[in-house]
Amino acid sequence: VSRDLRPEELKQKIFYVPVVKDAVFPTINAANPVLKELAQKGLKKNDFVDLWLSNQNLTWGEVTETSSNRKIRVYTRSDSCGAAETWAKYLGAQQEDLKGVAVYGDPGIAEAIRKDKDGIGYNNLNYAYDMKTGMPVAGIKILPIDVNNNGRIDPKEKLDTKQDAIEAVQAGVYPSPPARDLYLVTKEKFSGSAKEFVKWILSDGQKYVDEVGYLKLNSSQINDARKKMGY
Numbered sequence: 466v467s468r469d470l471r472p473e474e475l476k477q478k479i480f481y482v483p484v485v486k487d488a489v490f491p492t493i494n495a496a497n498p499v500l501k502e503l504a505q506k507g508l509k510k511n512d513f514v515d516l517w518l519s520n521q522n523l524t525w526g527e528v529t530e531t532s533s534n535r536k537i538r539v540y541t542r543s544d545s546c547g548a549a550e551t552w553a554k555y556l557g558a559q560q561e562d563l564k565g566v567a568v569y570g571d572p573g574i575a576e577a578i579r580k581d582k583d584g585i586g587y588n589n590l591n592y593a594y595d596m597k598t599g600m601p602v603a604g605i606k607i608l609p610i611d612v613n614n615n616g617r618i619d620p621k622e623k624l625d626t627k628q629d630a631i632e633a634v635q636a637g638v639y640p641s642p643p644a645r646d647l648y649l650v651t652k653e654k655f656s657g658s659a660k661e662f663v664k665w666i667l668s669d670g671q672k673y674v675d676e677v678g679y680l681k682l683n684s685s686q687i688n689d690a691r692k693k694m695g696y
Contacts, residue, residue, distance in 0.1 A: 466648045467547025469554070481650040482690045484666045486680040488634050488644035489552045490593045490624060491608040492575070492601075494582045500606065502529040507609035507618045514556050516585065517541065517563050525583065539565035540577050540586035546570075547645075552587045555642040579604035587643070591678025594627040601625075612640060634680055646686070647679070655694065667691050 470481060491513065497503065512528050515521050516539050526533035541563040542549040548571060549560040556563075568577050571592040578584045585608065593607055594600065601607050607624040611617070621638045623629050633639035649655075655663050667682075667690050674681045682690070 466650050467645075468550045469645065470648065470650070478653055479650055480652070480654045481648045482663060482667075482693055483646035483682055483686055484649050484663070484670075484690075485647050485674050486634065486644060486682060487547075487647055488590055488630065488639060488680065489548050489555075489587050490590070490630065490643070491610065492578050492586050492588050492593055492605050493608045494578055494584055495601070495604050495606050496582050497525070497606065498533050498535050498582065499525045499529045499531050502531055503608055504606075505618060506616060507611040507622065509611045509614055510556070513610075517552075517556055517565060518558055535583050538581055538584045540568055540574050540581075540584055541565040542574065543567035543569045547647075548587065548589050551642045551645050555640065575602060575605060589678075590627070590630060590680065594630065596627075596676065596678050599627040610639070612638060631675075631680055635683065644680075646682070660694065663694060664691075664696055667694070667696070 466481070467487065493503065506529065508528060515523060516537060523537050524533060525531070525535050525537055528537070545560065549563060553560045553563050566577070568574050571589055574586040575588055575592050578586045593602065593605065595602050607630070609618045609622050609624045612622055613619070621633060621636065624633065630639070634644045649663060651659065667687050671681050671687070
């Protein structure tokens with residue numbers, strides 16, 4: 466499950482453990498008209514709220530305090546998904562509240578942003594960054610978030626590379642949400658080969674997490690999950 470479990474789901478006697486982490490990142494076109502300013506200042510959470518929830522038809526100049534009069538084109542997901550739900554939760558909303566041009570799937574949003582110099586969207590880690598090079602996917606830049614609202618992007622807030630993103634999430638600099646745990650879920654408890662598989666994920670399996678486009682759990686999370694599993 467790629468989102469937080471809902472209260473109604475938790476009432477159904479399900480058993481769940483976190484196995485990896487993921488994160489949703491705001492993405493823009495690599496030829497964005499105010500790319501330099503965005504790299505230096507990023508955008509604040511309130512800016513994202515205005516773009517995805519208030520539908521104010523803003524320009525890039527308005528959000529960067531520059532002279533650009535180019536209208537921002539906002540993209541969101543058309544399909545029900547963990548990424549959209551997590552991004553909406555970060556903004557204090559539900560997925561159905563998100564406004565913008567609706568596009569199907571993570572690859573769909575990435576492709577839309579690549580084709581639109583004025584576009585802004587959001588993607589999971591392995592669609593925002595090239596897993597081989599560790600750089601943003603060709604044609605896309607990751608828009609840093611001014612988490613502490615000081616008007617500039619501090620070194621720890623930079624998201625220029627996949628490694629930057631991993632370190633920001635693991636250090637808690639990048640907020641959760643839009644970072645979040647991913648879970649394996651079953652009815653009541655895991656048993657047999659499934660239990661052994663989860664045991665492997667929470668031990669040796671963690672060393673493969675990076676290469677498949679996710680983030681490792683921290684040691685405290687792994688210990689808690691193993692205790693819950695009875696290891």
